[in-house]
Amino acid sequence: MHCHVGPEEIDSAALLSRVGSDEDGAAILFTGVVRNHADGRPVSGMRYDSYVEMSQRELRSIAAEAAERLGTDRLAVEHRIGELQIGDISVAIAVSSPHRAESFDATRYVIEEIKKRLPVWKKEHYEDGTNAWVSGTRPPGTSTPSTTSS
Amino acid sequence: MATPQRNVSISVNTIFFALYRDLVGTSTLEVELHQGATVADLVEELRGRGAPFDSLPTEPATAVNQTYAMPDQRLGSGDEVAFIPPVAGG
Secondary structure (H helix, E strand, O other): OEEEEEOOOOOHHHHHOOOOOOOOOEEEEEEEEOOOEEOOEEEEEEEEEEOHHHHHHHHHHHHHHHHHHHOOOOEEEEEEOEEEEOOOEEEEEEEEEOOHHHHHHHHHHHHHHHHHHOOEEEEEEEOOOOEEEOOOEOOOOOOOOOOOOO | OOOOOOOOEEEEEEEEOHHHHHHHOOOEEEEEEEOOOEHHHHHHHHHOOOOOHHHOOOOOEEEEOOEEEOOOOEOOOOOEEEEEOOEOOO
């Protein structure tokens, strides 16, 4: 399964062509796109930072989990890093399966796991020239039950 | 001349990302700790240095050799310990 984290522009059509087979009746392409607003503030761009080596490994794990749980290994995922403009694709997931349920489930699983645990961070650039790191979530496996701060 | 002591300390490579890198002003730092030190010990050692390291949270998420780690995880010499701000990918 193709999994990649890097600064290159994502070619979503090419990603979709990596999946699919004669047995598959469904294929889904999900793209996450940089939008021009966040919590009501106008955004002019986004910078994605990442612990790249670990992200590559974690993304492969996520893909393998999706394949095992959901019964299709026709799956490809890419996450872009660096400076992105409004309208740029930051993440793309392509899945295919015999029936549509597995494709919907696998797509959902992968994007939700990316958001939960991929070591990627994004900094929003605002129209007024300021910027701020988006507050995120603490990955699982990093705290004991008594941990209260992040 | 005193005989050099061996095996009383370990050296770990810490790396900082995103918000934490901005706070501490560096992306990498080598830190010496006592044998048997844990992730929590590393955090305490750094925060104890005062500014800018005391701007790190008391219990940040970390990854040791690219696997998410608990605060009580033991460290070995040469380990890579990444300080992981709350993630926001996708």
